[in-house]
Amino acid sequence: MSNITAADVKKLRDQTGAGMMDCKKALVEAEGDYEKAIEILRTKGQKLSVKRAEREAKEGVVIAAVSDDKKNGVVIKLSCETDFVAKNEGFVDFAKKIASIALENLPESKEELGNLTIGDISISEKVVEQVGVIGEKIELAGYEKLSSDMVVPYIHMGYRAGVIVGLNSDDSKVEEAGKDVAMQVAAMKPVALDKDNVEQSVIDKEIEIGKEQARQEGKPEQILEKIALGKLNKFFQENTLLNQNFVKDSKATVREYLQSVDKNLTVTDFKHLMLG
Structure with missing residues (x-):
């Protein structure tokens, strides 16, 4: 069996973020083969990921x-099971790294983002690896991107x-307004930009709800519509960004x-992700 030194263990720990004992065990199992030890840690993560899939x-x-x-913005959500892990500096830095890679490459989907590399492995593989390191379910749970004349970000307290909000102007004087609107989105959670952007299925559902409410109130059938x-107009006012108070x-x-x-300023689009 190869002699496993403290330096070997530290090197593996620095590379993977795994615990010192986990790194030592992996190196022993791999008989000192560094690359094989990394694979052992990844395998541990994959097994743990499957085990915790229902969590x-x-x-x-x-x-x-x-x-x-x-001109471009992204928002990503990296989920975990506990608040303790969410507040860990290493976990936050990992999420920021994923966001940085997303911003650099602007993939079209969460799946494409997962296929991009972080170091020498894909982001998806790195997430699985971190399951083994941290010991609880972790997943890249959301990704959105946006391009416009100006994109303004806002992160609500505690991440x-x-x-991200897109504006139709790149004048620096409108950036503060963009921040105000981004905070509005976080607070009021609009479902769409304007009434024309609300999905027809949502509109149909709201009309049916409105009819049934009026019916329960004893209103005549001919005026339910x-x-x-x-x-529905009240729904648009309360739930579409540009029409909200x-x-x-x-x-x-x-x-x-x-x-x-x-006078010509407006929002071109917005993206909003939140925990829960």
Whole structure:
């Protein structure tokens, strides 16, 4: 059996983030073969990942980031089981690294992001590896991207939510307005940008709910549709970003607030991920 030195163990630990004893055991099992020891640790992670597949990973961190020119933005969610792990500096740094790779490459989907490499392995493989290191379920649970004239990020306290907002202007004076709107998204959780962006299935459901509510109130059948459409307009006001009351000034809608900053200013799109 090869002589396993403390330096060997430290080198493996620095590479993988695994515990010292886990690294030593892997090196012993691999008879000192460094690459084989890494594979043993990954295999441990894969087995643990399968074992914990049914566990809920409702904690974690959400990272929002934009490019230096502020033309592109991404938001990613890295989930784990416990708040203890979510607050670990190494876990947060890992999530930030994934966000950085996403921002550099702008993949089209979460699956494509998982296939990108971090070091010498894919992000998906690295996530599985970290399951073995940390000892609980970890998953890349969400990814969104956005491109616009200006993209503004916002991360809610404790990395519990992340938002990116696209604006139709690259004038630096509108950036603060973008931050205000990003905070609005995090607080009010709109389902769409404007009423024209709401999915038809959602509209149909709201109309049916409105009809049934009116029916339960004893309203005549012939006016149920009209009542439901009135309720639908209220739904649009409360749940579409540009029509919501602005949280910092309830006398204005978000659209009106933006126009007060610049008469042509508007939001082109937004992306929002949160824990839970």
